Amino acid sequence: MKRWIVSIGMAILLFVGAGQANAEATVNVVVDGSPMSLSKPAVTVNGYTIIPMKDIFEKLGASVFWDGDHEIVTARKEETNVQLKIGSPVAQVNGISYLLPVEAQIFEGRTMVPLRFVSQVLGCGISWDGDTFTAYVDTKSMPDENQKLDxxxxxxxxxxxxxxxxxxxxxxxxxxxxxxxxxxxxxxxxxxxxxxxxxxxxxxxxxxxxxxxxxxxxxxxxxxxxxxxxxxxxxxxxxxxxxxxxxxxxxxxxxxxxxxxxxxxxxxxxxxxxxxxxxxxxxxxxx
Incomplete structure (x- = not known):
């Protein structure tokens, strides 16, 4: 199993807030230097960026599956299997439970997921420019070993x-x-x-x-x-x-x-x- 699969500490945070998204600001998302074209704008909720589920998972090379009966999103990429349930503060990564910074949720009819968690659990680096409200995702970046959460x-x-x-x-x-x-x-x-x-x-x-x-x-x-x-x-x-x-x-x-x-x-x-x-x-x- 690749080392980055367990190196997702920056995403494992105290859950804050619940229910339907109450957007605070729109966010630009740039992946490997190219701005993303999104079906719905990424927005901040409780200080964290959420982004359309299908857009970000497919951009990062993951297959996406939606269980509408149970409102569960499943994404798979190589050896990584991620599950997020709408309204739940807990995500499953390869069968291990992690607290989310903000839960997956429905916003203006679109399923939205936390950008930082999704990016890092799929092995990408992520940085933030507060002046321009831009999140930068680097698919070639490996998380710092010192940032691993065991x-x-x-x-x-x-x-x-x-x-x-x-x-x-x-x-x-x-x-x-x-x-x-x-x-x-x-x-x-x-x-x-x-x-x-x-x-x-x-x-x-x-x-x-x-x-x-x-x-x-x-x-x-x-x-x-x-x-x-x-x-x-x-x-x-x-x-x-x-x-x-x-x-x-x-x-x-x-x-x-x-x-x-x-x-x-x-x-x-x-x-x-x-x-x-x-x-x-x-x-x-x-x-």
Whole structure:
């Protein structure tokens, strides 16, 4: 099986929104340098681009099948089999379930699917020009190995992790407001630490996100939850992970996790970092 089949991390995001599409803006789509001619314009929904199903699958060399009775789209290309159900936040790729950034849905009588997910699951690179609202798809591009999402490894590690949360400035005076929280994700032993360290960067970010969502009731009333991973007294990695921030927007720079530009001033802790007894916000190594 080709390596890119499992390298679809950028597409596996928290599901946001449901039902009929409510378009925000139209999007230009360029494949290998040539603008696509679409039966219906691609549009953004909840910040994600959706595109006519048949147009994009056939452009990327996949065979498309439609089950109208169950509203299921199936696309096949070489060893990759993809299924999307209208209105469902879950897609099946070679029998494995993945959360979608936005579900497949009906828009003005046309079946629309998320562009980034479809492109990357079929082995294509994709980039975005926000100035011109243009999505560029490169069928010859291979996903960065560091961007791979190893869902099986994440699923195996999550049950082993412990968590603790700190809400507001108490008890450790780390400079949080009443609308902020810090959640420590605790690695219980050396085996778990090695499993964590072996994860690709994108898998690390999604693991952080998954643990926060699993323990969401602990920080239900806060706007930003800063997560860190700790092994003994060492901070391994950290980021602001909330429902407002797509984990895919978080980036790694020189061993530090950064947020999108509008949050970079409140980004994360360097790795590794020794946790002092009297931790304060001044002690934290903030980028």
């Amino acid at each position: 869902q099986a490894a994440i699923d195996a590690l999550v049950p082993k992790l412990g968590t603790e949360s700190i809400v507001g400035r108490e008890p450790n005076n780390i400079g949080l407001t009443d609308k902020e929280a810090m959640m420590s994700i605790l690695l219980p032993d050396e085996i778990a630490r090695k499993e964590w360290e072996s994860l690709p960067v994108r898998s690390k970010k999604y693991l952080l996100y998954q643990v926060v969502q699993k323990n969401r009731e602990q920080v239900a009333n806060v706007e930003h939850c800063y997560t860190i991973v700790k092994f003994e007294d060492t901070i391994l990695i950290g980021a602001d992970i909330t429902e407002n921030i797509n984990p895919d927007e978080v980036k790694l720079v020189d061993g530090n996790i950064l947020l999108p530009s509008y949050r970079e001033q409140q980004s994360a802790i360097s790795q590794p970092y020794k946790w002092p007894t009297n931790q304060t916000d001044q002690d934290m190594d903030i980028i």
